[in-house]
Amino acid sequence: MANLQERQAQMMAFLLAGDDRIVEHISSTELVDGNQRLAIYSNGYRLRLKETLAVDHDILASYMGDEAFDELCNKFVESCPSHNKSLRHFAETLPEFLVEHYAQYPQLAELALFERRLLFSFDAADAEPLANDFLQKLAPEDWPICRFSWHPSLQIFDCQYNVVPIWQELKQEQAPPAPLEQRSRWAIWRNAERLTQFTSLMGVEIALLQSLANGDNLSHACEQLLNYLSEEEIPSFLHSRLQSYISNGMLCLV
Amino acid sequence: MEGQIKAVNDDYLGFGLGLRTDHFEEVLQTNPKVDWFEVISENFMVAGGKPRYYLQQVRERYPIVMHGVSMSLGSTDPLDMDYLKRLKSLVDEVQPAWISDHLCWSQLGGVNSHDLLPMPYTEEALKHIVGNIKQAQDFLGRQMLIENVSSYISYRESAMTEWEFYSAVVEEADCLMLLDINNIYVSARNHHFDAEQYLAAINPQRVRQMHLAGHSDYGDYIIDTHDHPVVDSVWQLYAKAIERFGPVSTMIERDDDIPALSELIEELNQARQISAETLAGLAIGSLADG
Numbered sequence: 001m002a003n004l005q006e007r008q009a010q011m012m013a014f015l016l017a018g019d020d021r022i023v024e025h026i027s028s029t030e031l032v033d034g035n036q037r038l039a040i041y042s043n044g045y046r047l048r049l050k051e052t053l054a055v056d057h058d059i060l061a062s063y064m065g066d067e068a069f070d071e072l073c074n075k076f077v078e079s080c081p082s083h084n085k086s087l088r089h090f091a092e093t094l095p096e097f098l099v100e101h102y103a104q105y106p107q108l109a110e111l112a113l114f115e116r117r118l119l120f121s122f123d124a125a126d127a128e129p130l131a132n133d134f135l136q137k138l139a140p141e142d143w144p145i146c147r148f149s150w151h152p153s154l155q156i157f158d159c160q161y162n163v164v165p166i167w168q169e170l171k172q173e174q175a176p177p178a179p180l181e182q183r184s185r186w187a188i189w190r191n192a193e194r195l196t197q198f199t200s201l202m203g204v205e206i207a208l209l210q211s212l213a214n215g216d217n218l219s220h221a222c223e224q225l226l227n228y229l230s231e232e233e234i235p236s237f238l239h240s241r242l243q244s245y246i247s248n249g250m251l252c253l254v
Numbered sequence: 255m256e257g258q259i260k261a262v263n264d265d266y267l268g269f270g271l272g273l274r275t276d277h278f279e280e281v282l283q284t285n286p287k288v289d290w291f292e293v294i295s296e297n298f299m300v301a302g303g304k305p306r307y308y309l310q311q312v313r314e315r316y317p318i319v320m321h322g323v324s325m326s327l328g329s330t331d332p333l334d335m336d337y338l339k340r341l342k343s344l345v346d347e348v349q350p351a352w353i354s355d356h357l358c359w360s361q362l363g364g365v366n367s368h369d370l371l372p373m374p375y376t377e378e379a380l381k382h383i384v385g386n387i388k389q390a391q392d393f394l395g396r397q398m399l400i401e402n403v404s405s406y407i408s409y410r411e412s413a414m415t416e417w418e419f420y421s422a423v424v425e426e427a428d429c430l431m432l433l434d435i436n437n438i439y440v441s442a443r444n445h446h447f448d449a450e451q452y453l454a455a456i457n458p459q460r461v462r463q464m465h466l467a468g469h470s471d472y473g474d475y476i477i478d479t480h481d482h483p484v485v486d487s488v489w490q491l492y493a494k495a496i497e498r499f500g501p502v503s504t505m506i507e508r509d510d511d512i513p514a515l516s517e518l519i520e521e522l523n524q525a526r527q528i529s530a531e532t533l534a535g536l537a538i539g540s541l542a543d544g
Binding site: 003004005007008009011012015016024025026027029031032034036037038040041044045048049081082083084085086087088090121122123124125126127152153190194 | 296299300301302303304305306307324326329330334337359360361362363364365366367368369371373374376378379382406407408409410411444445446474475477
Protein backbone atom coordinates (compact mmCIF):
# COMPACT_ATOMS: atom_id res chain seq x y z
CA MET A 1 0.00 0.00 0.00
CA ALA A 2 2.91 2.34 0.72
CA ASN A 3 3.66 3.07 -2.93
CA LEU A 4 0.06 3.47 -4.04
CA GLN A 5 -0.78 5.73 -1.13
CA GLU A 6 2.33 7.81 -1.70
CA ARG A 7 1.66 8.14 -5.42
CA GLN A 8 -1.93 9.20 -4.82
CA ALA A 9 -0.80 11.73 -2.22
CA GLN A 10 1.74 13.11 -4.71
CA MET A 11 -0.90 13.34 -7.43
CA MET A 12 -3.34 15.12 -5.13
CA ALA A 13 -0.61 17.52 -3.98
CA PHE A 14 0.08 18.28 -7.63
CA LEU A 15 -3.58 18.99 -8.35
CA LEU A 16 -4.13 21.13 -5.29
CA ALA A 17 -0.86 22.99 -5.01
CA GLY A 18 1.29 22.24 -8.05
CA ASP A 19 3.71 20.17 -5.95
CA ASP A 20 5.86 18.50 -8.61
CA ARG A 21 7.12 15.42 -6.74
CA ILE A 22 4.80 13.29 -8.88
CA VAL A 23 6.52 14.30 -12.14
CA GLU A 24 9.44 11.87 -11.90
CA HIS A 25 6.98 8.98 -11.64
CA ILE A 26 5.13 9.85 -14.86
CA SER A 27 6.29 8.55 -18.24
CA SER A 28 6.79 10.92 -21.14
CA THR A 29 5.95 10.08 -24.72
CA GLU A 30 7.80 11.31 -27.80
CA LEU A 31 5.14 13.96 -28.34
CA VAL A 32 4.12 14.96 -24.82
CA ASP A 33 6.30 15.10 -21.72
CA GLY A 34 5.18 14.17 -18.21
CA ASN A 35 4.61 17.79 -17.17
CA GLN A 36 2.29 18.44 -20.09
CA ARG A 37 0.42 15.24 -19.44
CA LEU A 38 -0.05 16.11 -15.80
CA ALA A 39 -1.17 19.63 -16.72
CA ILE A 40 -4.23 18.10 -18.44
CA TYR A 41 -5.36 16.96 -15.00
CA SER A 42 -4.51 20.14 -13.10
CA ASN A 43 -6.16 22.33 -15.75
CA GLY A 44 -9.20 20.07 -15.72
CA TYR A 45 -9.37 20.21 -11.93
CA ARG A 46 -9.48 24.00 -11.82
CA LEU A 47 -11.77 24.33 -14.81
CA ARG A 48 -14.28 21.89 -13.36
CA LEU A 49 -14.47 23.68 -10.02
CA LYS A 50 -14.64 27.11 -11.63
CA GLU A 51 -17.45 25.96 -13.91
CA THR A 52 -19.34 24.76 -10.87
CA LEU A 53 -19.00 28.16 -9.23
CA ALA A 54 -20.11 29.89 -12.44
CA VAL A 55 -23.19 27.67 -12.80
CA ASP A 56 -24.25 27.78 -9.15
CA HIS A 57 -23.56 31.49 -8.82
CA ASP A 58 -24.35 32.91 -12.23
CA ILE A 59 -26.02 36.03 -10.81
CA LEU A 60 -23.08 36.74 -8.50
CA ALA A 61 -20.85 36.34 -11.56
CA SER A 62 -22.96 38.87 -13.50
CA TYR A 63 -22.87 41.26 -10.56
CA MET A 64 -19.10 41.08 -10.09
CA GLY A 65 -18.18 41.04 -13.78
CA ASP A 66 -15.99 38.45 -15.52
CA GLU A 67 -12.61 39.59 -14.25
CA ALA A 68 -13.53 40.01 -10.58
CA PHE A 69 -15.52 36.78 -10.55
CA ASP A 70 -12.66 34.88 -12.15
CA GLU A 71 -10.34 36.23 -9.47
CA LEU A 72 -12.80 35.14 -6.78
CA CYS A 73 -13.02 31.67 -8.36
CA ASN A 74 -9.24 31.33 -8.43
CA LYS A 75 -8.94 32.33 -4.78
CA PHE A 76 -11.79 30.07 -3.68
CA VAL A 77 -10.53 27.04 -5.62
CA GLU A 78 -7.03 27.50 -4.17
CA SER A 79 -8.29 27.97 -0.61
CA CYS A 80 -11.22 25.59 -0.40
CA PRO A 81 -10.65 22.09 -1.86
CA SER A 82 -13.79 20.06 -2.35
CA HIS A 83 -14.63 17.75 0.52
CA ASN A 84 -17.79 16.36 -0.98
CA LYS A 85 -18.41 13.71 -3.60
CA SER A 86 -20.95 15.92 -5.32
CA LEU A 87 -19.98 19.18 -6.98
CA ARG A 88 -23.43 20.34 -5.92
CA HIS A 89 -21.95 21.11 -2.49
CA PHE A 90 -18.57 22.49 -3.57
CA ALA A 91 -19.49 26.17 -3.16
CA GLU A 92 -21.41 25.79 0.07
CA THR A 93 -18.81 27.78 1.98
CA LEU A 94 -18.62 30.56 -0.63
CA PRO A 95 -20.79 32.99 1.43
CA GLU A 96 -18.48 32.58 4.45
CA PHE A 97 -15.46 32.97 2.18
CA LEU A 98 -16.88 36.24 0.86
CA VAL A 99 -17.57 37.48 4.41
CA GLU A 100 -13.95 36.83 5.27
CA HIS A 101 -12.22 37.99 2.09
CA TYR A 102 -14.56 40.57 0.57
CA ALA A 103 -15.67 42.33 3.76
CA GLN A 104 -15.65 45.71 2.00
CA TYR A 105 -18.49 44.46 -0.25
CA PRO A 106 -20.86 42.83 2.25
CA GLN A 107 -23.65 42.50 -0.34
CA LEU A 108 -21.59 39.86 -2.18
CA ALA A 109 -21.82 37.30 0.64
CA GLU A 110 -25.56 37.89 0.96
CA LEU A 111 -26.09 37.55 -2.78
CA ALA A 112 -24.12 34.28 -2.77
CA LEU A 113 -26.12 33.06 0.23
CA PHE A 114 -29.39 33.87 -1.54
CA GLU A 115 -28.27 31.78 -4.54
CA ARG A 116 -27.32 28.89 -2.25
CA ARG A 117 -30.72 29.04 -0.57
CA LEU A 118 -32.39 28.84 -3.97
CA LEU A 119 -30.27 25.79 -4.78
CA PHE A 120 -31.24 24.17 -1.49
CA SER A 121 -34.95 24.64 -2.17
CA PHE A 122 -34.59 23.25 -5.69
CA ASP A 123 -33.80 19.72 -4.55
CA ALA A 124 -34.86 19.66 -0.90
CA ALA A 125 -36.90 16.65 0.22
CA ASP A 126 -40.39 16.13 -1.14
CA ALA A 127 -43.48 16.30 1.06
CA GLU A 128 -47.17 16.45 0.30
CA PRO A 129 -48.30 20.07 0.60
CA LEU A 130 -51.71 20.80 2.07
CA ALA A 131 -54.63 20.88 -0.34
CA ASN A 132 -55.77 24.32 -1.35
CA ASP A 133 -59.15 23.86 0.38
CA PHE A 134 -57.67 22.54 3.62
CA LEU A 135 -58.82 25.50 5.71
CA GLN A 136 -62.34 25.41 4.23
CA LYS A 137 -62.63 21.78 5.31
CA LEU A 138 -61.15 22.32 8.76
CA ALA A 139 -63.91 22.00 11.39
CA PRO A 140 -64.13 25.07 13.69
CA GLU A 141 -63.38 22.95 16.77
CA ASP A 142 -60.15 21.68 15.12
CA TRP A 143 -58.68 25.13 14.46
CA PRO A 144 -57.08 25.70 17.89
CA ILE A 145 -55.34 22.31 17.96
CA CYS A 146 -54.33 22.20 14.30
CA ARG A 147 -50.59 22.10 13.68
CA PHE A 148 -48.58 22.50 10.49
CA SER A 149 -45.05 21.87 9.39
CA TRP A 150 -43.04 23.74 6.81
CA HIS A 151 -42.51 22.14 3.45
CA PRO A 152 -38.91 20.80 3.61
CA SER A 153 -37.84 23.31 0.94
CA LEU A 154 -39.09 26.35 2.91
CA GLN A 155 -36.41 28.63 4.36
CA ILE A 156 -36.32 32.16 5.76
CA PHE A 157 -33.64 34.34 4.21
CA ASP A 158 -32.70 37.35 6.30
CA CYS A 159 -30.52 39.99 4.65
CA GLN A 160 -29.13 43.39 5.55
CA TYR A 161 -28.67 44.59 1.96
CA ASN A 162 -30.98 44.87 -1.05
CA VAL A 163 -29.60 41.70 -2.59
CA VAL A 164 -32.95 40.29 -3.71
CA PRO A 165 -33.77 43.32 -5.91
CA ILE A 166 -30.17 43.10 -7.17
CA TRP A 167 -30.71 39.41 -7.99
CA GLN A 168 -34.06 40.11 -9.67
CA GLU A 169 -32.71 42.85 -11.94
CA LEU A 170 -29.68 40.83 -12.98
CA LYS A 171 -31.89 37.80 -13.65
CA GLN A 172 -33.82 40.01 -16.08
CA GLU A 173 -30.47 41.08 -17.55
CA GLN A 174 -31.08 44.63 -16.31
CA ALA A 175 -28.65 46.93 -14.48
CA PRO A 176 -28.82 46.16 -10.75
CA PRO A 177 -29.67 48.87 -8.22
CA ALA A 178 -26.85 50.33 -6.15
CA PRO A 179 -26.18 48.37 -2.96
CA LEU A 180 -28.15 49.72 -0.01
CA GLU A 181 -28.32 48.73 3.60
CA GLN A 182 -31.94 47.61 3.71
CA ARG A 183 -32.99 44.80 6.01
CA SER A 184 -35.54 42.43 4.53
CA ARG A 185 -36.72 38.90 5.11
CA TRP A 186 -37.86 36.41 2.54
CA ALA A 187 -39.48 33.02 2.36
CA ILE A 188 -37.86 30.73 -0.23
CA TRP A 189 -39.50 27.45 -1.15
CA ARG A 190 -40.35 25.04 -3.99
CA ASN A 191 -43.98 25.08 -5.09
CA ALA A 192 -46.24 22.23 -6.20
CA GLU A 193 -44.96 22.62 -9.79
CA ARG A 194 -41.43 22.08 -8.40
CA LEU A 195 -40.46 25.67 -9.19
CA THR A 196 -38.42 27.65 -6.69
CA GLN A 197 -40.18 30.78 -5.45
CA PHE A 198 -39.55 33.55 -2.96
CA THR A 199 -41.62 36.28 -1.36
CA SER A 200 -40.90 39.03 1.14
CA LEU A 201 -42.17 38.60 4.69
CA MET A 202 -43.30 41.05 7.36
CA GLY A 203 -42.02 40.61 10.92
CA VAL A 204 -45.37 39.29 12.06
CA GLU A 205 -45.28 36.61 9.36
CA ILE A 206 -41.85 35.49 10.54
CA ALA A 207 -43.35 35.15 14.04
CA LEU A 208 -46.22 33.06 12.66
CA LEU A 209 -44.01 30.83 10.53
CA GLN A 210 -41.49 30.35 13.33
CA SER A 211 -44.28 29.44 15.70
CA LEU A 212 -45.59 26.83 13.25
CA ALA A 213 -42.06 25.50 12.71
CA ASN A 214 -41.69 25.13 16.50
CA GLY A 215 -44.69 22.80 16.47
CA ASP A 216 -47.12 25.25 18.06
CA ASN A 217 -50.78 24.66 17.35
CA LEU A 218 -52.83 27.55 16.02
CA SER A 219 -53.99 28.52 19.47
CA HIS A 220 -50.39 28.97 20.62
CA ALA A 221 -49.44 30.64 17.35
CA CYS A 222 -52.17 33.23 17.99
CA GLU A 223 -50.64 33.98 21.38
CA GLN A 224 -47.36 34.76 19.62
CA LEU A 225 -49.18 37.09 17.25
CA LEU A 226 -50.48 39.15 20.17
CA ASN A 227 -46.97 40.66 20.32
CA TYR A 228 -47.63 42.22 16.91
CA LEU A 229 -51.38 42.54 16.39
CA SER A 230 -54.49 43.37 18.37
CA GLU A 231 -56.79 40.48 19.28
CA GLU A 232 -59.35 41.71 16.72
CA GLU A 233 -56.81 41.76 13.90
CA ILE A 234 -55.55 38.23 14.45
CA PRO A 235 -58.35 36.03 12.94
CA SER A 236 -58.38 37.70 9.53
CA PHE A 237 -54.58 37.97 9.46
CA LEU A 238 -54.20 34.32 10.40
CA HIS A 239 -56.72 33.12 7.84
CA SER A 240 -55.35 35.18 4.97
CA ARG A 241 -51.73 34.29 5.68
CA LEU A 242 -52.36 30.59 6.20
CA GLN A 243 -54.45 30.42 3.02
CA SER A 244 -51.66 32.14 1.12
CA TYR A 245 -48.99 29.80 2.49
CA ILE A 246 -51.15 26.76 1.73
CA SER A 247 -51.97 27.92 -1.81
CA ASN A 248 -48.26 28.40 -2.40
CA GLY A 249 -47.39 24.91 -1.21
CA MET A 250 -45.38 26.12 1.79
CA LEU A 251 -47.14 24.09 4.49
CA CYS A 252 -47.71 20.40 5.20
CA LEU A 253 -49.49 18.54 7.97
CA VAL A 254 -47.34 17.52 10.92
CA MET B 255 -18.93 -17.68 -34.71
CA GLU B 256 -22.57 -18.12 -33.71
CA GLY B 257 -21.68 -17.78 -30.05
CA GLN B 258 -20.25 -14.36 -30.79
CA ILE B 259 -23.38 -13.15 -32.59
CA LYS B 260 -25.70 -14.03 -29.76
CA ALA B 261 -25.63 -11.66 -26.81
CA VAL B 262 -23.42 -13.19 -24.14
CA ASN B 263 -25.79 -12.15 -21.38
CA ASP B 264 -29.51 -12.14 -20.76
CA ASP B 265 -29.54 -8.47 -19.80
CA TYR B 266 -29.22 -7.04 -23.30
CA LEU B 267 -31.10 -3.74 -23.29
CA GLY B 268 -30.38 -2.42 -26.77
CA PHE B 269 -29.44 1.19 -27.41
CA GLY B 270 -29.65 3.90 -24.74
CA LEU B 271 -28.85 7.50 -24.00
CA GLY B 272 -27.68 9.39 -20.95
CA LEU B 273 -30.65 11.11 -19.31
CA ARG B 274 -29.75 14.79 -19.12
CA THR B 275 -31.63 17.71 -17.53
CA ASP B 276 -32.01 19.47 -20.90
CA HIS B 277 -34.11 16.57 -22.20
CA PHE B 278 -36.19 15.66 -19.12
CA GLU B 279 -39.42 17.24 -20.31
CA GLU B 280 -39.06 16.18 -23.95
CA VAL B 281 -38.49 12.56 -22.94
CA LEU B 282 -41.75 12.56 -20.97
CA GLN B 283 -43.70 14.40 -23.65
CA THR B 284 -42.53 12.45 -26.69
CA ASN B 285 -41.49 8.99 -25.39
CA PRO B 286 -38.56 8.91 -27.84
CA LYS B 287 -37.41 5.70 -29.48
CA VAL B 288 -34.61 5.00 -27.03
CA ASP B 289 -34.43 1.51 -25.51
CA TRP B 290 -33.15 2.64 -22.09
CA PHE B 291 -31.58 5.53 -20.23
CA GLU B 292 -28.45 5.76 -18.14
CA VAL B 293 -28.47 8.22 -15.25
CA ILE B 294 -25.49 9.64 -13.38
CA SER B 295 -26.25 8.30 -9.89
CA GLU B 296 -24.85 11.32 -8.04
CA ASN B 297 -27.16 13.73 -9.89
CA PHE B 298 -30.12 11.99 -8.30
CA MET B 299 -28.69 11.37 -4.82
CA VAL B 300 -30.57 14.44 -3.63
CA ALA B 301 -33.53 14.63 -1.29
CA GLY B 302 -36.25 15.53 -3.80
CA GLY B 303 -37.47 18.11 -6.28
CA LYS B 304 -37.24 18.04 -10.05
CA PRO B 305 -34.35 15.55 -10.43
CA ARG B 306 -36.11 12.85 -8.41
CA TYR B 307 -39.49 13.59 -9.98
CA TYR B 308 -38.19 13.21 -13.52
CA LEU B 309 -36.22 10.10 -12.62
CA GLN B 310 -39.38 8.46 -11.26
CA GLN B 311 -41.37 9.46 -14.34
CA VAL B 312 -38.74 8.22 -16.79
CA ARG B 313 -38.31 5.03 -14.78
CA GLU B 314 -42.00 4.24 -15.30
CA ARG B 315 -41.45 4.36 -19.05
CA TYR B 316 -37.93 3.04 -19.65
CA PRO B 317 -35.36 0.64 -18.20
CA ILE B 318 -32.72 2.58 -16.27
CA VAL B 319 -29.10 1.82 -15.52
CA MET B 320 -27.19 3.82 -12.90
CA HIS B 321 -23.70 5.10 -13.60
CA GLY B 322 -21.63 6.46 -10.71
CA VAL B 323 -18.68 8.81 -11.00
CA SER B 324 -17.44 9.14 -7.45
CA MET B 325 -17.11 5.79 -5.70
CA SER B 326 -13.34 6.27 -5.97
CA LEU B 327 -12.74 2.53 -5.89
CA GLY B 328 -9.01 2.81 -6.39
CA SER B 329 -8.37 5.33 -3.63
CA THR B 330 -6.34 4.36 -0.58
CA ASP B 331 -8.99 6.20 1.46
CA PRO B 332 -11.50 3.75 2.93
CA LEU B 333 -14.68 3.38 0.90
CA ASP B 334 -17.18 6.08 1.83
CA MET B 335 -19.90 4.05 3.55
CA ASP B 336 -22.26 7.01 3.81
CA TYR B 337 -22.06 7.39 0.02
CA LEU B 338 -22.65 3.66 -0.46
CA LYS B 339 -25.69 3.77 1.83
CA ARG B 340 -27.20 6.65 -0.10
CA LEU B 341 -26.42 4.90 -3.38
CA LYS B 342 -28.04 1.69 -2.13
CA SER B 343 -31.13 3.61 -1.13
CA LEU B 344 -31.40 5.06 -4.65
CA VAL B 345 -30.77 1.62 -6.16
CA ASP B 346 -33.58 0.17 -4.05
CA GLU B 347 -35.91 2.90 -5.26
CA VAL B 348 -34.95 2.91 -8.95
CA GLN B 349 -34.30 -0.83 -9.38
CA PRO B 350 -31.84 -0.24 -12.22
CA ALA B 351 -30.90 -3.04 -14.60
CA TRP B 352 -27.35 -2.57 -13.31
CA ILE B 353 -25.01 -0.07 -11.67
CA SER B 354 -21.53 0.95 -12.68
CA ASP B 355 -18.53 3.03 -11.67
CA HIS B 356 -14.95 3.47 -12.82
CA LEU B 357 -11.56 1.83 -12.71
CA CYS B 358 -9.99 4.85 -11.06
CA TRP B 359 -9.60 6.92 -7.93
CA SER B 360 -10.95 10.41 -7.27
CA GLN B 361 -10.41 11.38 -3.68
CA LEU B 362 -7.76 11.18 -1.03
CA GLY B 363 -7.74 12.36 2.56
CA GLY B 364 -11.35 13.39 2.10
CA VAL B 365 -10.45 15.84 -0.68
CA ASN B 366 -12.18 15.20 -3.98
CA SER B 367 -10.55 15.87 -7.34
CA HIS B 368 -13.87 15.34 -9.16
CA ASP B 369 -11.87 13.56 -11.81
CA LEU B 370 -11.38 9.94 -12.85
CA LEU B 371 -7.70 9.54 -12.04
CA PRO B 372 -5.94 6.49 -13.47
CA MET B 373 -4.33 3.79 -11.34
CA PRO B 374 -0.75 2.63 -11.64
CA TYR B 375 -1.00 -0.84 -13.15
CA THR B 376 0.79 -2.71 -10.38
CA GLU B 377 0.05 -5.80 -8.31
CA GLU B 378 -0.41 -3.57 -5.26
CA ALA B 379 -2.98 -1.38 -7.00
CA LEU B 380 -4.72 -4.46 -8.41
CA LYS B 381 -5.08 -6.05 -5.01
CA HIS B 382 -6.30 -2.80 -3.52
CA ILE B 383 -8.99 -1.99 -6.05
CA VAL B 384 -10.19 -5.60 -6.19
CA GLY B 385 -10.72 -5.52 -2.43
CA ASN B 386 -12.73 -2.31 -2.68
CA ILE B 387 -14.89 -3.56 -5.56
CA LYS B 388 -15.64 -6.74 -3.61
CA GLN B 389 -16.55 -4.71 -0.55
CA ALA B 390 -18.82 -2.41 -2.58
CA GLN B 391 -20.49 -5.35 -4.33
CA ASP B 392 -21.04 -7.12 -1.01
CA PHE B 393 -22.59 -4.01 0.48
CA LEU B 394 -24.78 -3.26 -2.53
CA GLY B 395 -25.73 -6.90 -2.88
CA ARG B 396 -25.10 -7.00 -6.60
CA GLN B 397 -22.42 -7.28 -9.22
CA MET B 398 -21.11 -3.97 -10.50
CA LEU B 399 -19.94 -2.95 -13.94
CA ILE B 400 -16.54 -1.30 -13.92
CA GLU B 401 -15.61 1.13 -16.69
CA ASN B 402 -12.20 1.82 -18.18
CA VAL B 403 -11.31 5.53 -18.05
CA SER B 404 -9.55 7.79 -20.52
CA SER B 405 -6.06 8.57 -19.29
CA TYR B 406 -3.43 11.15 -20.06
CA ILE B 407 -0.62 9.90 -17.85
CA SER B 408 1.01 6.56 -17.22
CA TYR B 409 3.04 5.73 -14.14
CA ARG B 410 6.61 4.55 -14.54
CA GLU B 411 6.02 1.75 -12.04
CA SER B 412 3.18 0.20 -14.08
CA ALA B 413 4.09 -3.44 -14.60
CA MET B 414 1.23 -4.43 -16.88
CA THR B 415 -0.85 -2.95 -19.67
CA GLU B 416 -4.18 -1.30 -18.98
CA TRP B 417 -6.08 -4.21 -20.52
CA GLU B 418 -4.13 -6.73 -18.46
CA PHE B 419 -4.89 -4.74 -15.31
CA TYR B 420 -8.55 -4.21 -16.21
CA SER B 421 -9.05 -7.89 -17.10
CA ALA B 422 -7.38 -9.04 -13.89
CA VAL B 423 -9.55 -6.67 -11.85
CA VAL B 424 -12.84 -7.97 -13.26
CA GLU B 425 -11.80 -11.61 -12.97
CA GLU B 426 -10.52 -11.30 -9.40
CA ALA B 427 -13.38 -9.09 -8.18
CA ASP B 428 -15.90 -11.10 -10.20
CA CYS B 429 -17.45 -7.95 -11.60
CA LEU B 430 -18.54 -7.00 -15.12
CA MET B 431 -17.24 -4.56 -17.70
CA LEU B 432 -18.64 -1.33 -18.98
CA LEU B 433 -16.34 -0.97 -21.94
CA ASP B 434 -15.96 2.63 -23.05
CA ILE B 435 -14.93 2.44 -26.69
CA ASN B 436 -14.10 6.14 -26.87
CA ASN B 437 -11.92 5.85 -23.77
CA ILE B 438 -10.00 2.96 -25.32
CA TYR B 439 -9.47 5.07 -28.45
CA VAL B 440 -8.42 8.14 -26.44
CA SER B 441 -5.99 6.21 -24.25
CA ALA B 442 -4.63 4.28 -27.24
CA ARG B 443 -3.79 7.56 -28.98
CA ASN B 444 -2.38 9.13 -25.79
CA HIS B 445 -0.26 6.12 -24.86
CA HIS B 446 0.47 4.79 -28.33
CA PHE B 447 -1.01 1.34 -27.92
CA ASP B 448 -3.10 -0.69 -30.33
CA ALA B 449 -6.81 -0.33 -29.48
CA GLU B 450 -7.65 -3.58 -31.26
CA GLN B 451 -5.09 -5.42 -29.17
CA TYR B 452 -6.95 -4.04 -26.14
CA LEU B 453 -10.28 -5.40 -27.43
CA ALA B 454 -8.73 -8.75 -28.27
CA ALA B 455 -7.60 -9.18 -24.67
CA ILE B 456 -11.05 -8.60 -23.16
CA ASN B 457 -13.12 -11.58 -22.05
CA PRO B 458 -16.49 -11.30 -23.92
CA GLN B 459 -18.28 -12.98 -21.02
CA ARG B 460 -17.53 -9.98 -18.83
CA VAL B 461 -18.76 -7.23 -21.18
CA ARG B 462 -22.23 -6.01 -20.24
CA GLN B 463 -22.37 -2.46 -21.60
CA MET B 464 -20.51 -0.11 -23.94
CA HIS B 465 -20.15 3.65 -23.91
CA LEU B 466 -19.62 5.80 -26.96
CA ALA B 467 -18.74 9.49 -26.80
CA GLY B 468 -16.96 12.32 -28.52
CA HIS B 469 -13.63 13.83 -27.55
CA SER B 470 -11.38 16.82 -28.28
CA ASP B 471 -8.38 16.09 -30.46
CA TYR B 472 -5.35 18.33 -29.84
CA GLY B 473 -3.11 16.49 -32.26
CA ASP B 474 -0.43 15.31 -29.86
CA TYR B 475 -3.03 14.12 -27.37
CA ILE B 476 -6.79 13.70 -27.01
CA ILE B 477 -9.03 14.71 -24.12
CA ASP B 478 -12.24 12.86 -23.34
CA THR B 479 -14.63 15.81 -23.22
CA HIS B 480 -18.03 14.29 -24.10
CA ASP B 481 -18.88 17.50 -25.95
CA HIS B 482 -18.69 16.34 -29.56
CA PRO B 483 -20.34 13.68 -31.71
CA VAL B 484 -18.66 10.27 -31.90
CA VAL B 485 -15.84 10.38 -34.49
CA ASP B 486 -15.39 7.93 -37.36
CA SER B 487 -12.38 6.23 -35.79
CA VAL B 488 -14.43 5.43 -32.69
CA TRP B 489 -17.30 4.13 -34.82
CA GLN B 490 -14.81 1.85 -36.55
CA LEU B 491 -13.51 0.62 -33.22
CA TYR B 492 -17.11 0.09 -32.08
CA ALA B 493 -17.71 -2.13 -35.12
CA LYS B 494 -14.62 -4.15 -34.15
CA ALA B 495 -15.96 -4.44 -30.61
CA ILE B 496 -19.34 -5.68 -31.84
CA GLU B 497 -17.51 -8.14 -34.08
CA ARG B 498 -15.73 -9.51 -31.03
CA PHE B 499 -18.39 -9.25 -28.32
CA GLY B 500 -21.66 -9.60 -30.27
CA PRO B 501 -24.68 -7.50 -29.30
CA VAL B 502 -23.87 -5.42 -26.21
CA SER B 503 -26.10 -2.74 -24.66
CA THR B 504 -24.70 0.50 -26.00
CA MET B 505 -25.24 4.11 -25.04
CA ILE B 506 -23.97 7.50 -26.11
CA GLU B 507 -22.65 9.86 -23.45
CA ARG B 508 -22.96 13.59 -23.98
CA ASP B 509 -22.24 15.84 -21.02
CA ASP B 510 -21.41 19.21 -22.54
CA ASP B 511 -22.65 21.23 -25.51
CA ILE B 512 -25.67 18.98 -25.31
CA PRO B 513 -27.54 19.00 -28.61
CA ALA B 514 -31.25 18.49 -29.31
CA LEU B 515 -32.54 15.08 -28.28
CA SER B 516 -33.36 14.32 -31.93
CA GLU B 517 -29.69 14.80 -32.83
CA LEU B 518 -28.58 12.34 -30.16
CA ILE B 519 -31.20 9.83 -31.28
CA GLU B 520 -29.86 10.14 -34.81
CA GLU B 521 -26.38 9.40 -33.47
CA LEU B 522 -27.75 6.48 -31.49
CA ASN B 523 -29.36 5.15 -34.67
CA GLN B 524 -25.93 5.17 -36.24
CA ALA B 525 -24.80 2.86 -33.43
CA ARG B 526 -27.82 0.62 -34.11
CA GLN B 527 -26.96 0.51 -37.79
CA ILE B 528 -23.27 -0.25 -37.26
CA SER B 529 -24.13 -2.97 -34.77
CA ALA B 530 -26.77 -4.49 -37.09
CA GLU B 531 -24.51 -4.38 -40.15
CA THR B 532 -21.59 -5.87 -38.26
CA LEU B 533 -23.73 -8.67 -36.87
CA ALA B 534 -25.29 -9.31 -40.29
CA GLY B 535 -21.80 -9.53 -41.76
CA LEU B 536 -20.84 -12.04 -39.10
CA ALA B 537 -23.99 -14.07 -39.77
CA ILE B 538 -23.23 -14.22 -43.50
CA GLY B 539 -19.65 -15.18 -42.70
CA SER B 540 -20.95 -17.83 -40.36
CA LEU B 541 -23.27 -19.27 -43.06
CA ALA B 542 -20.46 -19.25 -45.60
CA ASP B 543 -18.22 -21.05 -43.11
CA GLY B 544 -21.01 -23.56 -42.49
